[in-house]
Amino acid sequence: MAAAVNYEVARSSPSYFTDRAFRHAVLDTMMTRESVSAQKRTDDQDATRVVASLGLGKENAGRMIMRAAPMGTQLSSYSPAVATVRIWMSELVGMASADSPLPVSANWTxxxxxxxxxxxxxxxxxxxxxxxxxxxxxSDRAPDSVDAFRKMDEDFNAPPYVG
Structure with missing residues (x-):
């Protein structure tokens, strides 16, 4: 299960969405030979969609926040050759910018x-x-300012991908 969690964390960083070479290197490391090409196409399309929805460009790329944390795991099936793992994750994604079309928001997947x-x-x-x-x-707390998210993103390192 640790490998599955590690792989999802690796796919949840700003660089994964903004740097095609980085994304492809991560996928080359973690995917099977048979599935890597299709996953590259899928994730390239997803990254393009996310970048566009954030209004992300070279001038504001450093303001993208993307973090993910596993809330739980479930081993659905296992054999020495194949395993199926479910991971319930909380994700933060958005721009630490007051004029962003998508401020930092929580997502559960x-x-x-x-x-x-x-x-x-x-x-x-x-x-x-x-x-x-x-x-x-x-219900008793309003969302924090984009400045608070920017400071936390600068002050706290995201858990590393161990590949």
Missing amino acids: TYTLTLQWQRSDWKLADISQASGPTPLQT
């Missing part, structure tokens, strides 16, 4: 990852996702 044992390691064969479950937000 459940990912299902199918891993295969290849090259002496667990490699991803398939990734699917579903929304939620999403908890109720606390």
Whole structure:
């Protein structure tokens, strides 16, 4: 399960969305030989969509915030050759900018990852996702300012991808 969580964290960084060479290097490391090309196409399309929705350009790329944290894991099936893992994750995505079309927002997603044992390691064969479950937000707090998110993003390092 650690490999599956590690792989989802690797796919949840600003560089993954803004740097095609970085994204492809990550996918080359973690995907099976049979699935890497298709996942590159899918993730390239997703990255283009995310960058466009954020209004992201070279001048404001440093203001993108993308963090993910696993809330729970479930081993759905296992054999020495194939495993299916579900990961419930909370994600922050947006721009730490007052004029952003998408301010920093929380998202809740459940990912299902199918891993295969290849090259002496667990490699991803398939990734699917579903929304939620999403908890109720606390009603006694208003969202913090974009400056607060920018400061936290600068002061706290994201958990590293260990590849």
